[in-house]
Amino acid sequence: MRHHRLVVVFALCLTAALHRPVASAQPPVDLIFDTDIGNDVDDVLALGMIHALQSRGECNLLAVTISKDCPLAASYTDAVNTFYGRGDTPIGIVQNGVTPDPGTFLPLVARKKNGQPLYPYDLEGEQAEDAVTLLRRVLASRPDSSVVIAQVGFSTNLARLLDSPADDLSPLSGRDLVAKKVRLLSVMAGAFEPINGNRHLEYNVVQDIPAAKRLAAEWPTEILYSGFEIGLAIPYPARSIQEDYRWHPHHILSESSIAYMPPPHNRPTWDLTSVLAVVRPSHSYFGTSEPGTVTVEDDGGTRFEAAADGRHRYLTVDAEQIARSTEAFVNLCSEPVAADAPASTQPPADQRRGQRQPHRWPRLSRRSGSHRSRQPAGQAFRVFYAAGRECDLPRH
Ligand SMILES: [Ca+2]
Numbered sequence: 001m002r003h004h005r006l007v008v009v010f011a012l013c014l015t016a017a018l019h020r021p022v023a024s025a026q027p028p029v030d031l032i033f034d035t036d037i038g039n040d041v042d043d044v045l046a047l048g049m050i051h052a053l054q055s056r057g058e059c060n061l062l063a064v065t066i067s068k069d070c071p072l073a074a075s076y077t078d079a080v081n082t083f084y085g086r087g088d089t090p091i092g093i094v095q096n097g098v099t100p101d102p103g104t105f106l107p108l109v110a111r112k113k114n115g116q117p118l119y120p121y122d123l124e125g126e127q128a129e130d131a132v133t134l135l136r137r138v139l140a141s142r143p144d145s146s147v148v149i150a151q152v153g154f155s156t157n158l159a160r161l162l163d164s165p166a167d168d169l170s171p172l173s174g175r176d177l178v179a180k181k182v183r184l185l186s187v188m189a190g191a192f193e194p195i196n197g198n199r200h201l202e203y204n205v206v207q208d209i210p211a212a213k214r215l216a217a218e219w220p221t222e223i224l225y226s227g228f229e230i231g232l233a234i235p236y237p238a239r240s241i242q243e244d245y246r247w248h249p250h251h252i253l254s255e256s257s258i259a260y261m262p263p264p265h266n267r268p269t270w271d272l273t274s275v276l277a278v279v280r281p282s283h284s285y286f287g288t289s290e291p292g293t294v295t296v297e298d299d300g301g302t303r304f305e306a307a308a309d310g311r312h313r314y315l316t317v318d319a320e321q322i323a324r325s326t327e328a329f330v331n332l333c334s335e336p337v338a339a340d341a342p343a344s345t346q347p348p349a350d351q352r353r354g355q356r357q358p359h360r361w362p363r364l365s366r367r368s369g370s371h372r373s374r375q376p377a378g379q380a381f382r383v384f385y386a387a388g389r390e391c392d393l394p395r396h
């Protein structure tokens with residue numbers, strides 16, 4: 001009898017373990033994602049990867065703040081968060097910022113199928129909170145030295161945060177609030193190697209040089225820079241975009257990638273590197289430089305000078321690390337949404353009909369024929385891309 005009970009308890013524990021995300025040995029990283037989402041698609045893959053890491057218990061997305069001054073970017077971000085079952089994630093957006101054009105894939109949020117939105121959201125961009133206000137509110141609510149920020153766009157929001165005065169959210173100035181609450185800032189910006197033999201003026205810096213200069217000079221915590229050369233060395237495989245997302249008939253990551261730049265195209269993983277490096281620091285996906293100081297020059301160039309007491313480092317990567325980080329990016333970005341995600345992330349009802357497990361995504365099956373064999377390679381994406389051709393071609 002006692003033996004029987006033990007078996008039952010063991011079976012229940014095993015069942016529970018199989019149906020819960022694998023918890024990391026480390027506590028989840030409290031993360032703020034500051035992004036220029038809409039300008040290039042690596043921001044989107046990075047946000048999807050954050051959600052996969054959160055589902056695995058490795059991070060906790062506190063807020064998304066947007067440095068691209070386009071209201072549609074806030075709605076699109078809400079749609080991505082909703083796709084992953086986290087539509088209540090706070091979103092803030094820059095006021096009077098740069099790059100206001102909607103670009104190529106933000107307009108996907110308007111797409112409908114059978115009269116229903118393909119990517120539901122409930123945040124109209126004009127209603128999004130001011131990014132600096134949201135940053136102050138979130139930081140003030142968190143334990144000291146606990147928050148990690150990944151900035152993968154312009155430095156506009158974080159430079160303004162430094163300048164923000166005490167208010168009813170916190171008695172601290174922005175600079176003091178950051179010094180108290182932020183543990184680490186991870187930044188995709190700059191270049192710390194020549195690119196094709198030339199000094200490279202990196203986009204995220206060039207779009208708001210004064211803000212990038214102030215961030216480098218005045219930000220009070222350690223900064224980990226991912227230079228242009230790191231993401232460039234780790235291309236996200238086009239094969240993955242074309243094949244690994246078919247568990248969903250309209251996956252927002254793959255369809256945004258295709259709207260941005262039609263495959264086959266191995267897009268660099270710039271923004272993904274800044275996230276993975278700080279959520280999984282113990283995995284050695286990257287190396288780091290010695291400590292030093294980054295200076296942003298008047299034309300947007302970045303210069304690093306080693307110094308034992310410097311607060312800055314930059315990422316390095318070797319061939320073995322490129323192979324391992326690529327594998328991690330592909331697996332995390334394309335990982336199916338947890339089966340217990342809210343209904344908003346499920347496929348439309350007409351696509352669920354006839355499935356034996358209506359609350360689960362369609363899964364690839366070797367025995368019954370894979371998605372690929374039932375659906376000729378690339379067909380679903382080509383059909384959708386044809387429907388989305390009013391989108392502009394990529395600008396760079
Ligand atoms: Ca929402």
Ligand SMILES: [Ca+2]
Nearest residue numbers: 036043152153
């Ligand atoms: Ca970006």
